[in-house]
Amino acid sequence: MSYKVERLKVNYKTLEEFKKFKEYGVQELSMLEDLQENMIENDSDSPFYGIYFADTLVARMSLYEVDAKFDRYFEPQQTYLELWKLEVLPNYQGKGYGKALVDFAKGFNLPIKTNARMKSQGFWEKMGFHALAYDMARDLSENPLVWQPEEKKA
């Protein structure tokens, strides 16, 4: 099964769809404020990518490119993608939507770092990610997992 992954636009419809996701917080609220205060244009690109089933956004993730000079995860330091807020609505889980989004992120051919919620560790391992040794100063409450494109693996 192949799904169409779309870059999500910042508009009132997208922001309404976001309310269905559990991980709804400051990032979504600040996008709403920016839109209301005309700080950003309607339909400008957001850091979110998602998959629609009919008119419903059923899966989404946020991606952000972090410059090599801020990298604390890879050796040597490199530019990577931070992937967060990967979430599939409950009725749509287990149908390949999560994998489709992760595969899309891998398509940028940059290393990826994410922070696994405890119960999703098995999913990330299946996606080829591996857990880094916990470093308290760096990780605090995070549980970092990383993936690297083939040619970058040691």
Ligand code: COA
């Ligand atoms: N642990 C272990 N393996 C998992 C898993 C999990 N929690 N979730 C999915 N998998 C496996 C699937 O069995 C599938 O394997 P297969 O290719 O051999 O069939 C593969 O990973 C891809 O699964 P997919 O259908 O793409 O997963 P998904 O669309 O449900 O997305 C999450 C995965 C975790 C992003 C999604 O379920 C989600 O948002 N869950 C809610 C939040 C959460 O973290 N839940 C954890 C489980 S309680």
